[in-house]
Amino acid sequence: MFDKLTEGLSRTFKKITGRGKLSEADVRRAMREVRRALLEADVHYKVAKEFVAEVTEKATGEDILSSLTPGQQVVKIVHDELVRLLGTSEAPPGLDGGPPLVFVLAGLQGSGKTTTAGRLARWLAETSGNSSLLAACDLRRPAAVDQLQKVAEQSGAGFYGRRKASDPVEVLREAVDRARESGLDVVIADTSGRLHVDEELMDELQRIVDSADPDETLLVVDGLSGQDAVNVAVEFGERVDYTGAVITKMDGDSRGGAALSFRAVTGKPxxxxxxxxxxxxxxxxxxxxxxxxxxxxxDVLSLAQKAQKAFDESEAEKLQEKLRSDSLTLEDFLGEIRRIRKMGSIREIVSMLPREMRPAGADIDPDEIPRMEAIICSMTPRERRNPSIIDGSRRKRIARGSGTSVTRVNRLLKEFRAMKKLMKRMKSGIRMPFAPL
Ligand SMILES: Nc1nc2c(ncn2[C@@H]2O[C@H](COP(=O)(O)OP(=O)(O)O)[C@@H](O)[C@H]2O)c(=O)[nH]1
Ligand SMILES: [Mg+2]
Incomplete structure (x- = not known):
């Protein structure tokens, strides 16, 4: 994702972070490069221009240029402005109201509406326990109803649709009644799309929105289409007052233009x-x-910030030394998993690491921690200090002593090794070239 943009920016930042002094001209030169990288990523030219103007203004102040680490300060300003450009904070859909809440998904053909309907149902179930009903309001293509039904099955959501129906407004009304009768929390309407924005499409959508008065109208746009996605969003916005967007296909080689320009151009989250x-x-x-x-x-920056909060500096140093000398013990491990629990689950931490830094099998379920504690406590001090002596018969004894099983003891030892690897990498990864730590 955004690989090219990342490449372009890192090249620029390398030039300015390696130096103790920066002149205003250096910053301006770097910002011209940033602007070019943004344009190449298909960011809207006005957005790129304003972005660079804003950063330049902040980065050419005397306080920055005369600081000890001007390059890093500039990178931080770019970072903060990027966060702002992207919308500052998360913008989850509102879940007050209903039941049932009504969410309408709109967008061009192929943008990902039908897929998103199922994934949204899954997301709602997982994050807030809400049950959903998918309503088949795409009546353009006969196969669309079947596709949505399949998606509903895959996502575990309910489904309402009629293959012979001709009016999506009616179908949605019936779906809402059905959800109410069945006590479902959210109706997610999958609507039809076109290849381009046209009158008929907008009329249909407007009728759906007017009649259903949805709690959320989400515009689904294709992240691969860059600025075009934003142009489409502007056209939709002229007719329908949508509440926010879903940008799909961000896993592909999306250059970033849609994600970076959306908020600034449309004003919608x-x-x-x-x-x-x-x-x-x-x-x-x-x-x-x-x-x-x-x-x-x-996400190393946020990982590092999190880590910093949880790690006491001197502890971290001790640990570093142990990692260096490869003498990390299971006692340290226990201390570490308790600390890391404070930081969030290991799974979450691992997922924030750049891919190449991720160790295999290092995700530990936080619910497992008390059991892991019991296992480590059932070991002798010698075993804790030198896990390699824990052979088959010792494993059996430890399993008995901790009221667990040999499988669990094995798993813990495996996780210990993975953790050792993870921490070694984290230690070297946290100090990124320009993370101001
Ligand atoms: N890689 C990737 N493919 C996606 C994503 N969202 C949708 N798609 C694919 O895009 C195609 C069109 O999706 P669909 O939901 O049928 O679009 P619709 O015409 O708007 O309903 C399908 O092949 C989906 O699997 C995404 O986030 N990533
Ligand atoms: Mg569809």
């Missing part, structure tokens, strides 16, 4: 990002981590 074709590939759109990724830090 991007609520979700589609990150793949599977039913669980819908994520809240996260300006903060998106900006981190664009700057090529994976």
């Amino acid at each position: 991007v609520r979700f990002a589609g990150m793949g074709e599977s039913m669980d590939a819908l994520e809240l759109f996260r300006p903060q981590s998106m900006a981190d990724r664009i700057l090529g830090m994976g």
